Amino acid sequence: MERLGIGIGWRPEIADTVERLPGIDWVEAVAENICPGHIPDSLLRLRERGVSVVPHGVSLGLGGADRPDAGRLADLAARAEALGSPLVTEHIAFVRAGGPLTASPRLEAGHLLPVPRTWDALDVLCENVRIAQDSLPVPLALENIAALINWPDEDMTEGQFLAELVARTGVRLLIDVANLHTNHVNRGENPAAALDELPVESIAYVHVAGGVEKDGVWHDTHAHPVTQPVLNILSELRSRTNPPGVLLERDDNFPPAEELARELTTIRNTLTTTTATPTPPRDQAAITTTPGTAATPRATTAQGATTPPRGEARGGRGNNATAAAPAHPAATVEAAPLRPAEAATAIRTRVALAQAALLSALVAGTPTPTGFDSARLRVQSRALAAKRADVVAKLAPELPEILGAAYRTAFLAYAKSRPMSAGYRRDALNFAEHLLAAGLPEDASARRRLTHWWQDRAAPRPPRRTTRLVRAARAALVRK
Known part of the structure; x- marks a missing residue:
């Protein structure tokens, strides 16, 4: 695996600073902010x-x-080729839900949301990863995300889930x-236990970032200094392996x-004050084969227990891929055996229903799905709305300039009942x-300034009353 060294997240706001920093071996740039034909001079x-x-x-x-969008994959591939990149990276997350699989409006989170660590979700993720790998000109690496919420009835820990993902797809x-x-x-998860369960030999690189704790909740802000507990986990990881690259995010x-x-010096x-202990070979005797999938190793916990094979999980419903636990209590499992294509569709539908129910509760005010912590969902919901307000203000700085101190209050009131459905730029116009x-x-x-701003970007005149009523009706349906 190619060694990257020490790097930093490249952002336009600190482009000049990044160029002057000593000892920078590589940088990471947000793919969606790079146009292949207009790469920043920096x-x-x-x-x-x-x-x-x-x-x-x-x-x-x-x-x-849903399966990955072909256009987004093509865009990511084009950026990798334009930059001559050794690899590309993405996240183990979902960012939108709804649509044809659920016969409901498409919703955008504007944020990375956690995937349930279930066999259903793993099946979907693995297929999506294979599609992405086939579409990209360089290797793909996937990032574990931070989360405020827990999915109920999960089958695996994070380390076990990632180990299964790597075993099935070979992704980094x-x-x-x-x-x-x-x-x-x-979420009360043990970082050392997660590291013990990881296939550390598959690590492409490592992120280090800062955050802040408020009222017992840690916010992964990327806007604060790196704290000692995070450096301690980096040291824990270094004691297990020498990662090819480490990057500071801000x-x-x-x-x-x-x-x-x-x-960066810290x-x-x-990294240099911790010595890696060679990782013992994985126990090949722990390989278990599930019908319809490649042979995958059982993930071993820090305590030495193993995750049961898929058919034995959650009460031993039989060794049938379609009999896995539903990702959400509202989803039902068909009793009759299904042909492989139908089984895959059924699994995707279960995952789709669960994710749509969660995202709708977070951004459209629908009831909390069974098994979730309502208080924690409210924290996440407020965080999503606040992020929407911040990103829209950054993409359309004229709006807070026109509205002044009233901008944030007005936007949060708007966002409370109007979920995002087409990205942040469209959100600003809406x-x-x-x-x-x-x-x-x-x-x-x-009002005149706002009208002129809107006309310059959307249409000659604001929508008629009939159009507004139709949009209001659609929004009401989403909220039900």
Whole structure:
């Protein structure tokens, strides 16, 4: 596996700083922010110096119930080729739900949401990963994400889930030690146990990032300094393997160059002061074969217990792929044996129903699905709305400029009953349209400025009353 060295997340706001930082071997850039025909000069200069550039995708949603979008995959492949990248990375997450599989409106989270660690979700993820691997010109690595919420009735731990994923697909892993810390605080998961269960030889590189704790909840902000607990997990990982690369992530509230340099030095010191102990070979006797899948190793916990084969999980419903536990209590399992294609569709439908129910509760105010913590879902819901407001303000800075101090309150009121369905740029237009349709803002001068902003980007005039009523009816259906 190619050695990357020490890197930092490249962001336009700190492009000049990144170029000046000493000892940078590679950078990672958000794939969706790079246009293959218009690569930023800063990245071109870094490449000329021999600095590798890795595109890091955030919108594929490989953990979602739908198969990966061919257009998004083509875009990611084009970015990898334009940058001469050694690999590309994405996340083990879902970012949208609804649509044909659930006969419900498509919803966008605007955020990375956790995949249930169930056999159904694993089947879907593995097929989606294989589709992505076949579409990309370079190897793919997937990142573990941070989460505020737990899915009920999961079949595996995170380490076991990732080990099964690697065994079935050969995909590489991007391990974010800050996310392991987040899940320790928010979900009570043991980072050391997760590392014990991982196939560390499959790690492509490691993320290190900062966050902050509020009211007992850890927020993975990427806008605060890296904390000692995160560095401790990095040291734990280093004691098991020498990762090919380690990267510092920072997405907001960028500090002076000297502070970034100090954090990079601390990361280097953490790696050099810990010695890796060779990982013993995996027990081939623990390989178990499930009908319809490749041979996969049983994931072994830190305590030495093993995950039961798929057919034995959750009460031993038989060794049939279609008899796996449903991803959500609302989903039902068909008793009659299904042909393989029908079985795959049934599994995707179960996952789709579960993910749509969760996302709808988070962004459209529908009831909390059975088994979830309502209080924790409210925390996640508020975090999603706050992120929407922040991203829209960044993409359309004219909106907070026009609305002033009222922007955030107005946007959060809008977002409460109007889930995002087509990305942040469309969300900004829909927000402006919503205000104008309601005769807002009250100040005539601000309303004229908002109207002109909207007209420049959307249409010659705001929508007619009939169009507004139709859209309101659709929004009401989503909320039911």
